[in-house]
Amino acid sequence: MSEQPVTYSASAEVGAVRKRRSRLERIGLLLKSAPATAWFGMIVVFFYICVAIFADLLAPYGEAEIHAAAFAPWGDEFFFGTDQIGRDVLTRLIYGARNTMGIALATTILSFLIGGGLGLVAAINRRWLDQALSRFVDVLMAIPSLIFALMLLSIFGSTITSLIIIIAVLDSTRVFRLTRAVAVNVAVMDYVEAAKLRGEGLGWIMRREILPNIMPPLVAEFGLRFCFVFLTIAALSFLGVGIQPPTADWGSMVRANASLIQFAKYDMTAAITPLLPAAAIALLTVAVNFIVDWFLHKTSGLRE
């Protein structure tokens, strides 16, 4: 006790006093503490992104290039063989990364912009605007989304743009509900009141005061929604209104080559071919969720 100062000192109140850190140091510390699963996720996602960006350089053939041999076996010429009309499977997989991930990412981001933005506005406003938005969302959610999507797609046509917008709008209802629910809790905190007292506008309060504090559930939802969008697109493709040929997409690739599975007893590699795009989706899903888990662990302050 003798070495401790008897007088009170404000900066010595917390036992651990540490140096000021720069932003770079903080990012370094964050990465150093990442667990193996998060590293796995980051490496896989990085790999996918590289493949998507450099698809033109990596793919051995053109996206829609048709070769003479349909259902060609795996080999030197066609690494994973060819599909039912003679397109190189490896090439389609590589371009599929760009198309599927691009569309799914664009859709998810758009749905979060719409749903998240309106949800935050509703949570801050809490009066007629909240009522109007919430009831409108209730109406949208009351209609089965797949049937609604089919209807809208047949009205607006199955272009990639309308596909993205329609799925994003339908998905945003769920994001809206989540965002509003979590943001309402934050919007009543003293620091939001302090920001209002300072005279801050709606935009600042939304982006800087509330959004950072509701990130954990939103990010978790993002990881989940991202995977669901894959499935929705694949389902729509199956019904013939999704991504239109010749654009390569993992969902429709699974369906197109699904019949090959029955040849498993003659040629193992042939049976694996339809599973390749499925595995690509699965790996990405797992990787994204590993990263999301790590982020959640970091931000929610959970300890074991």
Next chain:
Amino acid sequence: MTDTTQSSPDFSNDILLKMRDIRIDGYSDEQWHPIIKGVDVTLRRGEIMGLIGESGAGKSTLGKAAMGYTQPGCKLTSGSILFDGVDLAKASDRDKRMLWGTRIAYVAQSAAASFNPAHRLIDQTVEAATRRGIRPDADSRTDAVELYRALQLPDPEIIGNRYPHQVSGGQLQRVMTAMAMSPRPDLIIFDEPTTALDVTTQVEVLASMRNIVEEFNTAAIYITHDLAVVAQMADFIQVLRYGEEVEAAPTRQMLTKPEMPYTKSLWSVRALEKPEVKGEDIVLSIDNIDAAYGPQQVLFDVSIKLPRGRTVAVVGESGSGKSTTARVITGLLPPLGGTVTFNGEVLPAALKDRSKEQLQQIQMIYQMADTAMNPRQTVEEIIGRPLEFYMGLKGKQREERILELLDMIELDESFMDRLPSELSGGQKQRICIARALAARPDIIICDEVTSALDQIVQEGILQLLLRLQKKYDITYLFITHDIATVKAISDEIVVMLEGKVVEQGLKSEILSPPYPDYTKLLLSSVPDMDPDWLTNFLEQRSD
């Protein structure tokens, strides 16, 4: 005492708890730090021990260790915890769970957070006794009603059927004591049970806790930072600082003859008193304010004047309309009638109609510094934002001004990139003060700014506020329910009750007789450092 099933076979030994050389480490910032550095505790049956110290002294950690429990992120590195002959430091989780809730009970600081809001109070009160099979459920329920009665809860027969949100904070704290008493434990650990309560409620809770602990001859560890409270409760007091024992002695001896300089400094905190100065130049006045939340009117014809450079303390219990008055002044709650006049001009009633300059002049500091700061913003962003927003400072200028402000509140550059979660309670409140100062306001409204803090930290904050007032001629509207704080900081006092101003005037006038009834109750409910105070107070009241 109907409980015979679990009492120890060894009756000869009346030492209940014996903790030797307890060392506990906590994990933070990627490394282990010692929190408790070798403390001994001995507690006999039926004895009440007071454990005091400032926050971070390790008193809660030590209290929990008495149950053989360490929080997540903490570990017991050495020492023995002999509870009735069983070493809890070595006992298995299963054995400890059998003791917890039945032979050792814990009463937490925040009763509201400790009850399950989905179950009725009585179901939660009897849960431990019923589940461990101490006695049949029906008996436990009858017993619970008796406990409610002993704790002087209103309508003891029916209060148990309510849900936690249907009773007040003070009642909930007493129900929690009943819950702890229900299995007739040998040891109860009270962890700051009255800190969150009003003075007038605190007295009731203290009295009923003391009675019931005495009645059943239960040993207790009473953890608090409030010396006057511990003086009423404890047989002997142990003072902790930085995880080490500073001093331990029977209560009377400790109060009259503290030996260590640190203990003496704790005792002298309450002596802080500001000489009052009468102010003439009225900077802000509110006149005839009526205000309501929805249909319920909460303010009735409230008028208050703030002289420039002075402190006006608004006193009253919770629900008296103190904070509502602050909300009217800031514009968060437009009043039904009446005006707020600042520097001779009438302010618009609603926040959104006020100009940036008007907003800048009135700043606010909140009670809970935790919730008043965005947990995702660093200190630099928190203090820097008003600088950008009101003064348009950027880059180097902004940084220099932030450092200047940090210097004013006695913190340094190393705090710039910390998040609120990396600060102690007092430091957080200092950052909030800096945020208010950053706007260079004329008036700062302080809403119970010290009530969530330890006494020694409180004193630091109050002295800081006084120094800043002298230097920058700031006017404070100081909302509080603590009379000691009022003495320390105010020039003028406004006493409020049920939305009305009961009394208003200079400190010396208000704090000297004759008092109106309510002021008298408020003043007399504040515990003194005298261990007989509670007994005398209760006797006087029953006369």
